[in-house]
Amino acid sequence: MSYTKAVQEIESIIEQIEEGKMDMDALSKAAKRALDLIKFCKVKLRSTESDIDKMLEDISD
Numbered sequence: 001m002s003y004t005k006a007v008q009e010i011e012s013i014i015e016q017i018e019e020g021k022m023d024m025d026a027l028s029k030a031a032k033r034a035l036d037l038i039k040f041c042k043v044k045l046r047s048t049e050s051d052i053d054k055m056l057e058d059i060s061d
Helices: 003-018 024-060
Strands: none
Touching: 003 024
16 A cells, blocks of 8 residues: 555545444444555655665764
8 A cells, every 4th residue: 555545545434424324333343444545655755764864874874
């Protein structure tokens, strides 16, 4: 999964929640899915930040 697709899915889940389109069981499942996606995005962001930091170190040497 890409970062962009994860963010799009999170946005879709939020929209459905805000519109009240989910029953309690679906809401619980969607909230867990959103949490997993947020964790995924967080890891991707940290990885990208680390990669950029390494590149900047390489060019400054």
